[in-house]
Amino acid sequence: MRITAEQGDITTARVDAIVNAANSSLLGGGGVDGAIHAAAGPRLLEACRELRRTELPDGLPVGDAVATPGFDLPARWVVHTVGPNRHAGETDPALLSSCFTRALDVAAEVGARTVAVPAVSAGVYGWAPDDVASVAVKAVAAWDEAHPGELDEVRFVLFSAPVLAAFERAMATARRR
Template structure:
């Protein structure tokens, strides 16, 4: 599998699947989640509501993943995953790694060859960027997957730099 790091807007990535750093409600939020719902249009929210009404009545658990249409995005699917809130006293790194493993598992089930990830849990959930980069890259490298390319799409230069420092060429 090829891992690439790019500075950009995840909602503009032409990939098979875009990973959404969702909240457990699956009904949209801020940051990456809000951008994906806004640009993807109402089809994503409609499928998320159906998921809530059927399998995920209490919401999606932290570290898990589920897929919907990508609506108006230039991808086929959105894989929603709920990252953990950072804690300085409780090690939640396995949950953050699980977001990546479960997203790739769903990608394999869908037949996705290219997947774009954001820096999960680094926004409002407060995960330090360098730590998140280390966990994300290790999780993807260790995953058993048929995905050909994982693209980390980083919103600013600070995030890109943190991921680059964990992914020497």
């Protein structure tokens, strides 16, 4: 599996699935979540409301993931994951790692071969980009080792140059090991 990183807008990524840094309500929010909901159109919110009505009445737990169609996005699927909120005391790196591995599990389950992933929890949830990058790169590499050949590419699509630099550092460190 190829693991790459680039600065860009995840809503325009031409991949099978994009990962949404959602909140547990799944009903939209700010940052990546708000951008994905806006780009996907109103049917995404309808699909998320249906998930809340049926499978997830209490919301999506931190570290877990669920898929919906991509609707008006170029990606066929949106895989929603809820990152830990450092400001709320959610500081366990295992929870953050779970966001990435569960998102890849769900992407593979729906048949995706290419996945675009943001820096989950690096924005308003207060995690340092270097910490997110380190956890994300290790989680994705470990997932690939455990599931060889299931995905062709994981592309980290990052919103700013400093976050991209953090991911590039983490990827360089992982290659040296």
